Every structure is written in C-alpha cells, then in structure tokens.
Amino acid sequence: MREENRYLTGKSIVNRQGIRTELCFLPLLIFLPFAVSIILLWSWYYRGFSMGCSDYDGELMLALIILIGNIVFDIPFVKSLVRSIHRK
Amino acid sequence: MDSIKFEVHWYRRVFHTFGSSFLVYYIIPDTGWSGILKRLIxxxxxxxxxxxEYLRITGKISSNYFFGLRVYEEKRVGSYLFFGVAVFILLLFFPQQIAVPCILCACFTDPIMGETRQRYGGKNACIAGFFVSMFFFIATWYRADIWIRLLVSIVGGTSAVIGEAKKNRWIDDDFMVQILPAVFILILWRMIGLTGLEMLPSPMIHPI
Incomplete structure (x- = not known):
C-alpha cells in the first residue's frame, strides 16, 4: 500500500507522508533564518551603530548574507510550492 | 509529478539556507543557564x-516520512545528519572565526554550486563555488590583515569546493564542505601561530 503512495522523481524520494513532514517544517524553514537576521540587525543597530561602535559591523554583514541568501532561495521554493498546490 | 519534482529540488536548497539560522548560537550568552543550554540543546x-536515522535505516521507521531523501540515502545515513553533525562540531569545537564562514559555505555555496551545475555544468559550478566561498571568508575575516584574508579565502574557497565536489558513500559532501576548510584553516592558524603571529581576527558575533 505504501509503495503505491511512493514514487521516485529524479534522484529524490517523494511520498504523501513526506509531503506532510515538509509542510510541518515549512514555517520554520522560511521564518527562522529571517528571525536570526533580524536579531543580528537589532544587535548591530542598538549595540553598535547607535553607540558609534564598529565592533558590531560584522553582525550587520552576517545579517545581510543570511537575509539575501535566504530570500534568493525562498522565492523559487515558495513559487514551486504554490504551483504544485494549484495543480492539485 | 513534475511540480513535486521541482518542489523537492527547491526544498533541499531551502533546507541548506535554513542552516544559517544555527549561527544564533553565538548570540546566546556563554554564562549561567543559557551557557549550559546552548551546549546541551x-x-x-x-x-x-x-x-x-538509526531507526529509519534499520526499517523501524519508514523512509516515506522523510521528504526529499535521495535514492542512495535510503540505505545509508541521510545528508541532513551529516550536515547537522558538521555544524555541531564547528559550533562546539572550532573558533567562531573559522566556524562561521565554513557554515556559510554549507548553507549557500552548496546550493549555489548545485544550481550552477544543473544549468551550466560542473566546471562552472566549481568556479562559482570557489568565488562564493572566497567571498564568505573575505567578508567574515574583514578585520584581519589583507594578506591573511587573501590566504584564508584562497585556502577556504579551494577546500570548500573540493569538499563539495568529492563525495562518497560514507562521507557526504554536506559534511566535507564544512569540515575540510575548517581543518585546513585550523592547521594554517596553528602553523602561523608557531611564528608568533596571531592570525585570527576578533569574533564577528557578540553574545547578548
């Protein structure tokens, strides 16, 4: 019965139970990196920039790397997810 | 079916970029309960x-519950565990200055190389991976002297690409892309340290 649910696409295994797991993780996968970059931005602004201290500039750089890097990959992921939901 | 195939591919990419969240470890204070919890969790x-993963491989839990698992991972340890173990080793046993760019390499270089390989071939993927990794080392070591920054970024970039490209049945590229540059830079740091020079810049992330 399970084998009927399961099929191979390219090199990955896809099945209904797995899709449920994916949907459970979805909010975490998308929002946690943004939360971390916001914490880093907050830390840079309040402890560094507003105090005139350059020690925290690295946190700004990391926040931007995390933010931009995640946006670049989240957009096609969310698009593909929306597409697959509409096709069902 | 095509739509789901596409989704799996991007899901794996997003799982990589999500890994950058683990850098929150360095924001948590080292003292008191938070210091204990940040190591315990x-x-x-x-x-x-x-x-x-043990239960999955031994068949006690069905692989069907693991979304996006590769076919060759069905009978061996999944790449996500390799990724997690490498991040764990870096966070707990390596200096922050070495761990941060190596984790960034796994989070962003790996998916960028994957995308480039699919569109433009393996050679271009290695070139793109090298420059992206170099950028992470240059950006995170911005406080170091220019010659150290160049040396570290070349060593880090090269070893990250080798780590990503060379994978085998027992060690996944998600592990190698992080650990290989970290080990090389650790050796470099120790060797330069023998001459009396301090190579490591000050940490980038300060605990709250």
Whole structure:
C-alpha cells in the first residue's frame, strides 16, 4: 500500500507522508533564518551603530548574507510550492 | 509529478539556507543557564536525529516520512545528519572565526554550486563555488590583515569546493564542505601561530 503512495522523481524520494513532514517544517524553514537576521540587525543597530561602535559591523554583514541568501532561495521554493498546490 | 519534482529540488536548497539560522548560537550568552543550554540543546538534537536515522535505516521507521531523501540515502545515513553533525562540531569545537564562514559555505555555496551545475555544468559550478566561498571568508575575516584574508579565502574557497565536489558513500559532501576548510584553516592558524603571529581576527558575533 505504501509503495503505491511512493514514487521516485529524479534522484529524490517523494511520498504523501513526506509531503506532510515538509509542510510541518515549512514555517520554520522560511521564518527562522529571517528571525536570526533580524536579531543580528537589532544587535548591530542598538549595540553598535547607535553607540558609534564598529565592533558590531560584522553582525550587520552576517545579517545581510543570511537575509539575501535566504530570500534568493525562498522565492523559487515558495513559487514551486504554490504551483504544485494549484495543480492539485 | 513534475511540480513535486521541482518542489523537492527547491526544498533541499531551502533546507541548506535554513542552516544559517544555527549561527544564533553565538548570540546566546556563554554564562549561567543559557551557557549550559546552548551546549546541551545542540547535543540533544544531534542525539535525537541520530536515533531517528538509526531507526529509519534499520526499517523501524519508514523512509516515506522523510521528504526529499535521495535514492542512495535510503540505505545509508541521510545528508541532513551529516550536515547537522558538521555544524555541531564547528559550533562546539572550532573558533567562531573559522566556524562561521565554513557554515556559510554549507548553507549557500552548496546550493549555489548545485544550481550552477544543473544549468551550466560542473566546471562552472566549481568556479562559482570557489568565488562564493572566497567571498564568505573575505567578508567574515574583514578585520584581519589583507594578506591573511587573501590566504584564508584562497585556502577556504579551494577546500570548500573540493569538499563539495568529492563525495562518497560514507562521507557526504554536506559534511566535507564544512569540515575540510575548517581543518585546513585550523592547521594554517596553528602553523602561523608557531611564528608568533596571531592570525585570527576578533569574533564577528557578540553574545547578548
């Protein structure tokens, strides 16, 4: 019965139970990196920039790397997810 | 079916970029309860995932519950555990200055190389991976002297690409892309340290 649910696409295994797991993780996968970059931005602004201290500039750089890097990959992921939901 | 195939591919990419969230570790204070918890929680997560993976491989939990698992991972340890173990080792046993760019390499260089390989071939993927990794080392070591920054970025970039490109049945590229540059830079740091020079810049992330 399970084998009927399961099929191979390219090199990955896809099945209904797995899709449920994916949907459970979805909010975490998308929002946690943004939360971390916001914490880093907050830390840079309040402890560094507003105090005139350059020690925290690295946190700004990391926040931007995390933010931009995640946006670049989240957009096609969310698009593909929306597409697959509409096709069902 | 095509739509789901596409989704799996991007899901794996997003799982990589999500890994950058683990850098929150360095924001948590080292003292008191938070200091204990920041070491205890990653250990428990790795233990839990290892047990889960053991149960999956031995067939006690169906692989069907693991979305996006590769076909060759069905009978061996999944790449997500390799990724987690490497992050765990870097966070707990390496200096922050070495761990941060190596984790960034796994989070962003790996998916960028994957995308470039699919569109423009393996050679271009290695070139793109090298420059992206170099950028992470240059950006995170911005406080170091220019010659150290160049040396570290070349060593880090090269070893990250080798780590990503060379994978085998027993060690996944998600592990190698992080650990290989970290080990090379650690050796470099120790060797330069013997001459009396301090290579490591000050840490980038300060605990709250």
């Amino acid at each position: 990653p250990t428990l997560i790795i233990l839990f995932v290892s047990i889960l």
